[in-house]
Amino acid sequence: MNDDTNTTDAADIATLNEGPIILDAVLNIRHINELHESLLKAFESRDTLEIDASAVTTVDTATLQLLTVLKQEAVKSGKHVVFDFPSEKFIDSARLLGLAELLEIDHPASGLF
Numbered sequence: 001m002n003d004d005t006n007t008t009d010a011a012d013i014a015t016l017n018e019g020p021i022i023l024d025a026v027l028n029i030r031h032i033n034e035l036h037e038s039l040l041k042a043f044e045s046r047d048t049l050e051i052d053a054s055a056v057t058t059v060d061t062a063t064l065q066l067l068t069v070l071k072q073e074a075v076k077s078g079k080h081v082v083f084d085f086p087s088e089k090f091i092d093s094a095r096l097l098g099l100a101e102l103l104e105i106d107h108p109a110s111g112l113f
Contacts, residue, residue, distance in 0.1 A: 020050040020084060027056060027063040035063065039070055047079050053105070054085035059093045068099055 021042055027035070042049055049070075067081075074081045083090075086105040094100040 018046070020052040022052045023056050023090075025055045025057045027059040029060055029062040032062050032066060036066055039066070043070065043073070043079070049074070049079070049081045051081065051083050052085055053083050053090045054087055056087045056090040059090055061097060064094055064097055064099055064103075068102060071103055 021039070039049075051067075071081045073079075083103060083105045086094075091100060091105050094103055094105055100106060
Protein backbone atom coordinates (compact mmCIF):
# COMPACT_ATOMS: atom_id res chain seq x y z
CA MET A 1 0.00 0.00 0.00
CA ASN A 2 1.34 3.39 -0.95
CA ASP A 3 0.90 5.65 2.11
CA ASP A 4 0.58 8.97 0.29
CA THR A 5 -2.18 7.90 -2.15
CA ASN A 6 -3.92 5.08 -0.30
CA THR A 7 -3.61 2.81 -3.33
CA THR A 8 -1.51 -0.22 -3.96
CA ASP A 9 1.62 0.01 -6.04
CA ALA A 10 1.25 -0.91 -9.70
CA ALA A 11 3.45 -3.96 -9.10
CA ASP A 12 0.54 -5.34 -7.08
CA ILE A 13 -1.98 -4.70 -9.87
CA ALA A 14 -1.25 -7.76 -11.98
CA THR A 15 -0.86 -11.22 -10.61
CA LEU A 16 1.47 -13.28 -12.74
CA ASN A 17 -0.02 -16.68 -12.03
CA GLU A 18 -2.68 -18.21 -14.26
CA GLY A 19 -5.55 -16.48 -12.46
CA PRO A 20 -7.08 -13.21 -13.59
CA ILE A 21 -5.05 -10.02 -13.59
CA ILE A 22 -6.74 -7.79 -11.04
CA LEU A 23 -6.60 -4.07 -11.71
CA ASP A 24 -6.39 -1.72 -8.77
CA ALA A 25 -9.08 0.84 -8.01
CA VAL A 26 -6.95 3.83 -9.05
CA LEU A 27 -5.11 3.54 -12.35
CA ASN A 28 -3.07 6.58 -13.33
CA ILE A 29 0.13 7.69 -14.99
CA ARG A 30 1.99 7.70 -11.70
CA HIS A 31 2.35 3.90 -11.86
CA ILE A 32 2.13 3.34 -15.61
CA ASN A 33 5.66 1.94 -15.92
CA GLU A 34 5.06 -0.68 -13.24
CA LEU A 35 1.70 -1.62 -14.77
CA HIS A 36 3.35 -1.90 -18.19
CA GLU A 37 6.03 -4.24 -16.82
CA SER A 38 3.46 -6.40 -15.02
CA LEU A 39 1.24 -6.68 -18.09
CA LEU A 40 4.23 -7.42 -20.32
CA LYS A 41 5.31 -10.31 -18.09
CA ALA A 42 1.79 -11.70 -18.10
CA PHE A 43 1.52 -11.22 -21.88
CA GLU A 44 4.74 -13.14 -22.47
CA SER A 45 3.63 -16.10 -20.36
CA ARG A 46 -0.03 -16.48 -21.35
CA ASP A 47 -2.15 -16.93 -24.45
CA THR A 48 -5.22 -15.44 -22.78
CA LEU A 49 -5.13 -12.56 -20.33
CA GLU A 50 -8.25 -12.25 -18.23
CA ILE A 51 -8.29 -8.81 -16.65
CA ASP A 52 -10.64 -8.13 -13.74
CA ALA A 53 -11.54 -4.43 -13.90
CA SER A 54 -14.35 -4.59 -11.35
CA ALA A 55 -12.59 -2.52 -8.68
CA VAL A 56 -11.59 0.36 -10.94
CA THR A 57 -12.91 3.70 -9.67
CA THR A 58 -10.49 5.98 -11.56
CA VAL A 59 -8.65 5.36 -14.81
CA ASP A 60 -6.71 7.92 -16.81
CA THR A 61 -6.00 8.27 -20.51
CA ALA A 62 -2.46 6.88 -20.24
CA THR A 63 -3.72 3.66 -18.67
CA LEU A 64 -6.47 3.22 -21.24
CA GLN A 65 -3.93 3.80 -24.00
CA LEU A 66 -1.68 1.12 -22.49
CA LEU A 67 -4.58 -1.33 -22.30
CA THR A 68 -5.54 -0.51 -25.89
CA VAL A 69 -2.01 -1.27 -27.11
CA LEU A 70 -2.08 -4.50 -25.10
CA LYS A 71 -5.32 -5.51 -26.82
CA GLN A 72 -3.93 -4.62 -30.27
CA GLU A 73 -0.67 -6.53 -29.68
CA ALA A 74 -2.65 -9.53 -28.48
CA VAL A 75 -4.60 -9.60 -31.74
CA LYS A 76 -1.37 -9.38 -33.75
CA SER A 77 0.13 -12.23 -31.71
CA GLY A 78 -2.90 -14.50 -31.81
CA LYS A 79 -3.54 -13.96 -28.10
CA HIS A 80 -6.64 -12.81 -26.28
CA VAL A 81 -7.29 -10.06 -23.75
CA VAL A 82 -10.63 -10.20 -21.97
CA PHE A 83 -11.87 -7.60 -19.50
CA ASP A 84 -14.05 -9.34 -16.96
CA PHE A 85 -16.52 -7.41 -14.83
CA PRO A 86 -15.45 -3.89 -15.89
CA SER A 87 -16.73 -1.27 -13.47
CA GLU A 88 -19.05 1.49 -14.64
CA LYS A 89 -16.23 4.04 -14.19
CA PHE A 90 -13.90 1.91 -16.33
CA ILE A 91 -16.53 1.61 -19.06
CA ASP A 92 -17.49 5.29 -18.91
CA SER A 93 -13.85 6.39 -19.21
CA ALA A 94 -13.27 4.07 -22.15
CA ARG A 95 -16.45 5.32 -23.84
CA LEU A 96 -15.42 8.93 -23.32
CA LEU A 97 -12.21 8.25 -25.24
CA GLY A 98 -13.97 6.13 -27.88
CA LEU A 99 -12.18 2.94 -26.75
CA ALA A 100 -15.01 0.86 -25.29
CA GLU A 101 -15.71 -0.98 -28.52
CA LEU A 102 -12.04 -1.66 -29.22
CA LEU A 103 -11.54 -2.96 -25.67
CA GLU A 104 -14.81 -4.90 -25.96
CA ILE A 105 -16.21 -3.56 -22.71
CA ASP A 106 -19.75 -2.57 -23.56
CA HIS A 107 -21.34 -3.57 -20.26
CA PRO A 108 -20.22 -4.22 -16.67
CA ALA A 109 -21.00 -7.94 -16.55
CA SER A 110 -18.76 -9.10 -19.40
CA GLY A 111 -17.53 -12.14 -17.50
CA LEU A 112 -20.87 -13.36 -16.20
CA PHE A 113 -22.48 -16.50 -17.54
